Amino acid sequence: MKEMQTTYDPKDFEDRIYEKWMRENCFRAEIDPSKVPFTVMMPPPNITGKLHMGHAMDETMQDIVVRFKRMQGYSALWLPGTDHASLATEHKIVEKLHEEGTSKEELGREEFLRRAWAWKEQYGDAIVGQLKKLGSSCDWSRLTFTMDEKCSKAVREAFCRLYEKGLIYRGSRIINWCPDCRTALSDEEVEHTEDAGYFWHFAYPVEGSDERIVIATTRPETMLGDTAVAVNPSDERYKNFVGKTLLLPLTGRKIPVVADEYVDPEFGTGAVKITPAHDPNDFEVGLRHSLPSIRVMGDDGSMNELCGEFAGLDRYEARKRIVEKMKELGLLVKIEPHSHNVGHCHRCHATVEPIVSKQWFVKMAPLAKPAIDAVVKNKTKFVPDRFAKIYFNWLENIRDWCISRQLWWGHRIPVWYCECGEVICSREDPTVCPVCGSTHLKQEEDCLDTWFSSALWPFSTLGWPDKTPDFNYFYPTDVLVTGYDIIPFWVMRMMFSGIEYTEKVPFHDVLIHGLVRDELGRKMSKSLGNGVDPLEVIAKYGADSLRLSLVTGVAPGNDTRFTEGKVEAARNFINKIWNASRFVLMNVDCDVPAFGNIRLQPADRWIISRLMATIREVTVSLQKYDLGIAADKLTDFTWNDFCDWYIELVKPSLYGGDPEKKRSALGVLIFVLENILKLLHPFIPFVTEEIWSFLPGERGNIISEEYPRYNTKLSYKKEAKTFEGIIDLIKTVRAMKVDVNCPPSRKVHLFLIAEQRRLVSVNKQSILRLAGASEIEFIEKGEQAGEKTLSHVCEIGHLFVPLGDLVDIEKEKERLKKELERVTGEIARADGKLMNKNFVAKAPKKLVDDERAKKEKYLDMKQKIEEQLRLLDD
């Protein structure tokens, strides 16, 4: 039999184990009617780059849940994939082309797409590699890319259905335009920041008079597109202006003064220039007053041909020139600093321009309603549930979704325009116009928003719209794991899409996690350069340590800080398990009896009792997605109970020379270790699998083992409680020795007045070893343990330890007096409660009983301490 290395080194086996899992098809989810399916769709990472720490946490959480469910006997499918990330990817490729001295226009659509697919191959593979390094147990046979044929088919189906229902329309609306990416954006893709700017006050002259009206604007360049000035109808200052005509400076265009409630008289000058083509509010005002809409800016953010001398200028250059010009004309009244909310493209951070443009939209109101209802009715639950509020907030205030993008990389909109004017939306590429028979059809140039295909992810991956066996078996999915920042982009859209297309919610639970921040609590970002590469951490500490560190001490939905110290702590814990396992295995030199055939000793029953309690707590926590609590319980049990206590307690049995005792001890050790490894496997899959392979006997992979189950017959609650008296005894002796500076090597003689002599006797060797004692001697009440003796009342009885020269009687008296004080205080506290009639009457009976028992215990302690004090006084 091969042996375990003396130190834990994950590099020795992580890759090898992953290959083994792959080779043996351990991640493959089968359609098995005898099993219950459990489905998780991996949020497909963008192919724009490599995975960051946030992904690492997201994937780890999913893997933990999936491995847990798989071990529980579900047919667990974790379907992996990647996202084409239309805008983000195209942006990156365009940047790269720019560096190469070319452009997408120069290459043309076809060549550009060829490059994009090459990009996808490269980065998609890198991501898959990273996921494997992390230990992700996803079903690679079902790996999906959002532009795979099946997804494209689903996208077309979805688009056509909405189009046919009249829920998709094309129209000219104000949209968010990114002049750098040169595409429309949805509202969600715009980030607002409070930017410092100015308020320019311009005077607009009234036609045929000397009167002027002063407006304030933050975007002077848009004045070229003004088609009115609006004032509040109740504003006395401007009453006489309403209906008059103004001469728009720089253009001489005649524009009316209109009255509209939208204007806030308190803000600015109370008069607002109206530019319907370049401002969402102005657009609305324009509609109400039938104002023309004049677009003065091109797709690249420069002023267009309507702008006279400013034509061709960049928007900011134009702003400068216009302000100068207005000043020259004496129409610049004043400039005041003003900070306001400015929208930025969330991809390239360029300032977004609201622009009127012909785009495709999804009508949201009819889709939002059922998506809200589903969560209200608990068909889908958010964990933690407070995130439901954020979800509602979005859906309740939602506006129509602009889905067209002026991009090439993505799903091209399945609409064709015929020369006769017919618009054809089709699942198949049409060749002939159904109206005029023409074959001159042109497909819509625009692509769909990436999130349009992401919205279909829970079912497009399973073959929808076809009724595939996968779809029938695995859909709807069980849990979606993602960050709170993705709720508006994705969760919400999957919800209404799932309900609309499949008539089922796409998942029952949404497990929301927070962001992984840096050591100082800052968001990890490229610009700050504070990101930590998961692969580097894995290289140094191993994937298991990284995984464990990402879920311990983390509450659902809360942000967490990444520190190397946490990874180190996780590594140390894993090292502990490694060595504990090594210890157990190096003692195996005989057949280990089956657990059921072992006559259990009190210590055995204690550890098994603790094991059962742990199994129960961990299982409950995992079912509630409380991964942090589960990890915490497991660490505590493994390290404290198993390693620090149980292993030490059974060493005398291993070393004592009695083969029967040794065999039994080994049996229990192996049994508990097996359970620990299984319980921990979802968290730290590699090392548990590796250790598992060293355990004696024929066994398969731990990944395919059954998750431990709570067994009432093995709970031994009462016996475990009693056994804790032994632990308490050992701790007491240790503390006594430290208290008097007794060297650990100096063995002490223990005298004990106790009722449970048998329990003590059975564990005598363990007690001697762990307490650093030479002998335990039972004495009767009233009997003396000799001169210079320290005493302590512990759970199991009254302990006396003669320590000779180390004992300072006066100090011991002091200590006893203090102890007496404490105990007296405890009695008073218990009395305080028990004398309270309300407590006795209203508190649960168990609590009252417990309180009475405590009082009894302390009274007994008090008596013993007083006795001892009297003795010392004599």
Next chain:
RNA sequence: GGAAGUUUAGCUCAGCCGGGAGAGCACUUGCCUUACAAGCAAGGGGUCAUAGGUUCGAACCCUAUAACUUCCACCA
């Protein structure tokens, strides 16, 4: 202008149904005890942000306040 979150040990954070405040790291002391110094043992350290309220009983529930964080919102 709305909304959510956070505030607990020196640091980072847990804390379930309300029933004697926890972990890791750091710190102090002693130990290389034949698995592990990435370790063992024993310790010190908290006005659970503040003020009220509900309750027999509050870190936990309610109200208000403060500080910080985040999301949303068209005030030109």
